[in-house]
Amino acid sequence: MSSLLLLMLLAHAATLTTSTDENISDLDSTKSVFILAGQSNMAGRANVIDGKWVPLVPPECAPSPLILRLTASLTWEMARDPLHKDIDVNNVCGIGPGMPFANSVLKKDPSIGVIGLVPCAVGGTTIDQWSKGQNLYDQLIKRAQAAVRGGGGGGGKIRALLWFQGEEDAETAEGAQSYKAKLDKFFTDVRLDLQSPELPVIQVALASTKGNYTEEIRKVQLGIELPNVKCVDAKGLPLTGDNLHLNTDGEIQVGGLMADAFLQLTGEIN
Numbered sequence: 001m002s003s004l005l006l007l008m009l010l011a012h013a014a015t016l017t018t019s020t021d022e023n024i025s026d027l028d029s030t031k032s033v034f035i036l037a038g039q040s041n042m043a044g045r046a047n048v049i050d051g052k053w054v055p056l057v058p059p060e061c062a063p064s065p066l067i068l069r070l071t072a073s074l075t076w077e078m079a080r081d082p083l084h085k086d087i088d089v090n091n092v093c094g095i096g097p098g099m100p101f102a103n104s105v106l107k108k109d110p111s112i113g114v115i116g117l118v119p120c121a122v123g124g125t126t127i128d129q130w131s132k133g134q135n136l137y138d139q140l141i142k143r144a145q146a147a148v149r150g151g152g153g154g155g156g157k158i159r160a161l162l163w164f165q166g167e168e169d170a171e172t173a174e175g176a177q178s179y180k181a182k183l184d185k186f187f188t189d190v191r192l193d194l195q196s197p198e199l200p201v202i203q204v205a206l207a208s209t210k211g212n213y214t215e216e217i218r219k220v221q222l223g224i225e226l227p228n229v230k231c232v233d234a235k236g237l238p239l240t241g242d243n244l245h246l247n248t249d250g251e252i253q254v255g256g257l258m259a260d261a262f263l264q265l266t267g268e269i270n
């Protein structure tokens with residue numbers, strides 16, 4: 001082998017293993033970035049049977065070259081369920097609302113172009129664990145910033161935060177009582193730290209029938225009065241046998257509701 005060829009091969013290998021920032025800067029500078037945060041119903045537990053991911057993916061969740069995912073190591077890849085497999089690492093992840101959301105937005109508004117999903121959700125987490133200064137909050141900001149950091153033209157635009165959380169806080173009276181102030185503060189802090197004071201937030205009113213204070217949490221979610229915050233209602237959508245997690249059909253439906261809410265909101269803003 002000539003030394004020139006060897007050098008070329010080595011250089012090629014180096015670009016394949018180059019860390020994160022270079023890979024990110026390769027990306028479409030116009031991509032629309034969505035942050036996915038919250039707990040298990042955002043991370044996805046559908047299509048998990050007997051503790052194992054069952055890779056039967058319905059068309060609403062199908063991968064597309066127009067839908068990318070930011071990995072835990074801040075590189076981009078084509079998005080596929082389970083979207084949170086390297087983020088919510090202590091749980092078995094399945095189908096969540098992310099893929100049906102992205103497919104539905106693309107179908108209804110193809111002009112949106114490339115979608116970049118930034119999974120951040122972790123199962124069983126309380127609103128306190130998402131407060132500013134906590135690890136999950138810091139990770140969310142860090143990942144969101146990395147998602148739009150890019151070469152010359154920038155790396156796209158953060159279009160919305162998708163938020164599905166509160167089941168854990170619905171377990172206690174204390175959690176429910178303090179939820180409103182904490183949720184308001186979380187949305188406000190995220191917007192400030194991402195320097196996007198009007199960032200659209202699409203959140204979900206709980207579907208779970210498990211927590212004793214679920215109705216109190218739902219009331220807070222449905223009653224948030226911050227501008228550009230929409231709440232879709234998942235109550236009544238089909239759950240898995242645990243009365244806590246949406247099943248595949250439920251996640252597809254909630255993803256579609258979030259897509260409609262996002263498109264409606266951006267229609268209002270534009």
Ligand SMILES: *[C@@H]1O[C@H](CO)[C@@H](O)[C@H](O)[C@H]1NC(C)=O
Nearest residue numbers: 170171172173210211212213
């Ligand atoms: C929820 O309510 C049930 C019935 O009142 C009670 O037995 C249970 O201990 C409660 N759970 C929590 C976590 O408070």
